[in-house]
Amino acid sequence: MNSQEYISEPNKHIEEYLDYYFSGSKKLEYAVLLNGEWGSGKTWFVKKYIEKQKKQGKKVSYISLNGLSKTADIDDAIFKSIHPVLASKQAKLAGQVLKGALKATLKIDLDEDSKDDGSVGISVPDIKLPDYLKINDKFILVFDDLERCELKIEETLGYINYFVEQENIKVLIVSNDTEIKESDHFLRKKEKLIGATFNYTEDQELAIRSILEEISSSDLKDKLISKILFITEIFNKIAYKNLRAFKQTIFDFERFYRKDIFEWKGDFDQDIFEKLLKSFLILSIENKKGRFDKEILRFKKDEYEGKNAKDNSEKVILKIMCGINSRDSEDFMNKYNLGLNEFIISPNLWNEILNLNIIDKSKIEEELYEVYFRFKEEQPTWLKLMNFLDLDECEFDELVELAKEEVENHQLENPSDILHTISILIYLKENQLISFSLDHLLPIAIADWKKFIEVNEKMRRIYDHSFVEYSGHYGFIAKEIPQFSDFMKDIVKAYEDKYSEKDATRASELIDLMENNSQLFIQRISLTNREENYYYNYPIMKEVNAQVFANKLCMIKQSDCMSSLYGLSHRYSIQASFNMYIEEKSWFNQVEDYIKTNILPTANKITKARINLRILPEISKIKEDAEK
Structure with a gap:
């Protein structure tokens, strides 16, 4: 074997010994133990080695002991590994579950009645098993995760010892011995069972x-x-x-x-x-x-x-x-x-x-x-100024003047650039590195930031605390200075103002949705797991004209009308840190009053029936439930 044939060069001695151990039919009467820390790659090494053994005609049963708490669990795992067809539910449905004597005496509960059904034979009269499934001198047992087995460690070793002593089966045990508490009983069992121990060397690359x-x-x-x-x-x-x-x-x-x-x-x-x-x-x-x-x-x-x-x-x-x-x-x-x-x-x-x-x-x-x-493309001025300690005075003054002009002349169109430019100028002013006043620059910066910032429909306020600490992954150099803190409060307020400026458009869209997509109307105003629940905690209905809403409610199809009312019912049923009913109670009362006093008296008989039989009773129920 040349070095290129080894799975892992640092562990080739382990591979060479395993090749010797698993070759031929010599009765060795001991197991091999491979130790290695979790995550070291030992399981990967073992599985690669198993692949090589299978290519050489060996039948390998790989068993993870992780979480197994009874010997019957290990029996079951081995049986399923050796005979996956017989262990399947499809085999159980074939009619008669064939029972006999398994050479390794594996007791399996095939009826799922929690009682041992005896032993399942490896040769069954009604099902001819291929030779490669039979246990013979080409059969190998690998037990991984010894330290994670929930049986007592000495009991697990005693169980494994049966296969070695009684059945002359070659066994490899894989463990992390640093996690095993050694007792005298454990050491005696280990000494009896283990004939060779190896420590896996991590082959990281x-x-x-x-x-x-x-x-x-x-x-x-x-x-x-x-x-x-x-x-x-x-x-x-x-x-x-x-x-x-x-x-x-x-x-x-x-x-x-x-x-x-x-x-x-x-x-x-x-x-x-x-x-x-x-x-x-x-x-x-x-x-x-x-x-x-x-x-x-x-x-x-x-x-x-x-x-x-x-x-x-x-x-x-x-x-x-x-x-x-x-x-x-x-x-x-x-x-x-x-x-x-x-x-x-x-x-x-x-x-x-x-x-x-x-x-x-x-x-x-x-x-x-x-x-x-x-x-x-080009570093922004503010980022160049961040390294002011490495600038000569002339270059520093030029960059400061350029930053000032960029704000004054509305040249900054990126919201992050606006914030960082004001931050660096405030920092330099605080540390007496510039002499001109910044008072006239701040309102310009706020207005430009508001112009270019994009509003997120689901975020009417900026709640993220990190917003006032950094932007574009650069921390604000002036974040500890009161003037900058006040500036950022004005910035946050500017966002709220920009958000609310679209309320009239939002209200108009909701009116349209009542008729054209009542399900989306429900999602917009209700607390759901859908991304469209933009306004569940925002009193947007106060921005909807109560008379327009009332007219639309009485005019649209009955199904859309009831869907719209269901949306309000669901909206007002949520009792959380916000209570939309309290916020919108006055608006909701206006809707009800307008239907009763303006729409109902002049409505035709069908519309009156809809109002009296469906709309007003539902409105009353919504109010009653919300006021409980």
């Missing part, structure tokens, strides 16, 4: 390569294999030696990967691919370790003692830019020598991707452009 080889996309597979040293370095930096977690992360990245999101003007951007790959590996595996506080990149909120708005030292500025605001966050950023902006996309979006399993391609592309691709 090979294990990682084997995982990457399982990727379906040849394009992504080639890209990742070409960066295997880069990936291995990150894996070691994370220091979570769990290949299962790594494998899951790689498959998650495969699901995340879309070649075109890494392209800019038709060319694949290798730099952003590597940055996102690095971020994905770090955040995903750290998250699996339980590193974060419920959400990705959310840290414990202990107060960072070194913050000082008056301090313009490079160290403090860098911490602010990196999004460091606590010891916990600083420890994490220092571990990887990364700032918040170097994780590329926002914590909220990372949380969607890694915790909620939502891959929204449009959001990802939008954020990648905002924080990376647009900067490939």
